[in-house]
Amino acid sequence: MNNKEHPGLYAEVNDLNIYYETYGIGRPLVLLHGGGSTIQSTFGHILPELAKTHQVIGVELQAHGHTKDIDRPLSFEQDADDVVALIKHLGIGKADFMGFSNGGTSCLQIAIRHPELVNKLVLSSTTYKREGMQPGFFEGFQYASLENMPAMLRKAYLDANPDPIGLQRMFDRDVARMKNFKDISDANIKSIMVPVFVINGDKEVVLAEHALKLSRTLPNAQLAILPGGHGDYIGEICAADKNSKIPDLVRAMIESFLNE
Numbered sequence: 296m297n298n299k300e301h302p303g304l305y306a307e308v309n310d311l312n313i314y315y316e317t318y319g320i321g322r323p324l325v326l327l328h329g330g331g332s333t334i335q336s337t338f339g340h341i342l343p344e345l346a347k348t349h350q351v352i353g354v355e356l357q358a359h360g361h362t363k364d365i366d367r368p369l370s371f372e373q374d375a376d377d378v379v380a381l382i383k384h385l386g387i388g389k390a391d392f393m394g395f396s397n398g399g400t401s402c403l404q405i406a407i408r409h410p411e412l413v414n415k416l417v418l419s420s421t422t423y424k425r426e427g428m429q430p431g432f433f434e435g436f437q438y439a440s441l442e443n444m445p446a447m448l449r450k451a452y453l454d455a456n457p458d459p460i461g462l463q464r465m466f467d468r469d470v471a472r473m474k475n476f477k478d479i480s481d482a483n484i485k486s487i488m489v490p491v492f493v494i495n496g497d498k499e500v501v502l503a504e505h506a507l508k509l510s511r512t513l514p515n516a517q518l519a520i521l522p523g524g525h526g527d528y529i530g531e532i533c534a535a536d537k538n539s540k541i542p543d544l545v546r547a548m549i550e551s552f553l554n555e
Contacts, residue, residue, distance in 0.1 A: 303361060308380035309373075314361035315381060316353045319346030322414070323390035324553065325378065326353045327398030329420075329526065330469045331444055333360035336451035337395050340530025341546045348550065352385070354378055356401070358465040360455035369468040371397070375404035379412060391553055393417035395526060396501070397469070403479060406487045416487070417549055418509070419494040420501045420525055423479040427505030436474045441466045447532045484512045491516040492552040494545065499525040519548060 303316040316334055324345060328337035334353035335342075345351050356374050358364035367373070378401065382390060391414045394402035399421025406413045422428060441449070441463055452462050491513050495506035503520050510518035521528035521541055530542035 305361075306381055306384050308384055309377050310367075311357055311365055311377055312363065313357075313377055313381055314355040318342065318351045318353075319349055321349040322553075323382075323387050324349040324351050325382065325390050325392045326351060327374070327378065327392065327394035327401050328353075328355065328359065329396030329398055329531070330473070331359075331448045331452070331465065332395075332532075333451050333455050335455075336448060336532040337398070337526070338529065339532065340534075340542050341549075344543075344546050345549070349391075349553070352382075352387075352390070354381060355455070356398075358461070358468045360452060363456070363461065364464045364468065369472045371400045371404045371472075372408065374401040375408050378405060379409045382412060388412070389414050391415045391417070393419065393549070394421065395419045395529065395531065396421070397472075400479075403484070403487070406489060407479070407483050410487070410489070413489050415489055415553055416491040417494065417552065418491060419529060420496065420499060420506075421493070421509065422476075422501055422505065423484060423509055424505070425476055425478060427502055427508075429500050429502065432500060433473065433476065436470050439466075439470050445533050451532060481512055484509070485514060488514055490552070490555070492549065493518045494528065494548075495520050496523045496525060496527055497521065498523060499527075501525070517552070519545070521545060 303314050305312050305314055326338050355362040392402045399418040402416055493506050493510040495503050497503050497520050510516040527534040528541050528545045
């Protein structure tokens with residue numbers, strides 16, 4: 296979708312000048328991108344179709360894309376509070392939320408910290424415990440450098456914000472957050488009473504077994520495991536097969552879940 300046809304806006308929330316884009320009409324659906332990503336790099340493939348039946352609000356979180364960094368640590372809890380402040384700023388009472396990867400973990404925190412604002416959750420490739428990642432994942436951050444970041448994600452950031460220093464700051468922020476990743480307790484996961492759709496790839500960094508465990512721990516969840524890697528099933532920008540029909544299937548599954 297062409298941002299020039301649908302320019303984004305900014306809102307001042309919690310001392311952060313947060314960037315967001317809105318599309319379509321209908322029940323609000325808030326999209327939260329993955330780490331090192333933007334609205335378009337995570338959701339650009341499925342967003343146009345979602346916007347045909349929903350008011351889609353894509354958000355770029357602290358230090359990501361158009362939203363500049365500020366002098367405070369990055370955390371999933373802070374992301375949750377920033378998104379909720381934005382939703383309130385926009386006058387939205389309740390919404391559906393979809394998050395990918397880190398954005399899914401932020402969605403969990405929204406549901407835990409602000410349950411009154413959540414209708415339904417779509418959690419894609421979402422981690423809530425360190426054990427949910429492939430062996431060696433967290434140890435790899437000891438040697439992480441910007442050169443290891445996928446080139447398409449680096450380009451997506453610079454397309455949104457042509458600032459190499461900002462790109463490095465985003466990378467450093469994301470690395471620090473993942474190094475310090477703290478498990479979310481089962482008690483907090485069990486407190487999420489809204490309907491949840493858990494989606495995962497079968498060959499990706501988030502273990503399919505972890506997605507199954509998350510879906511079983513949540514009181515009211517359904518699960519889909521799709522062929523492919525991290526985000527392939529929604530056509531995330533790094534997906535290997537640009538002609539795959541699986542994102543169309545998954546988008547239809549999301550629509551069915553949200554409209555139940």
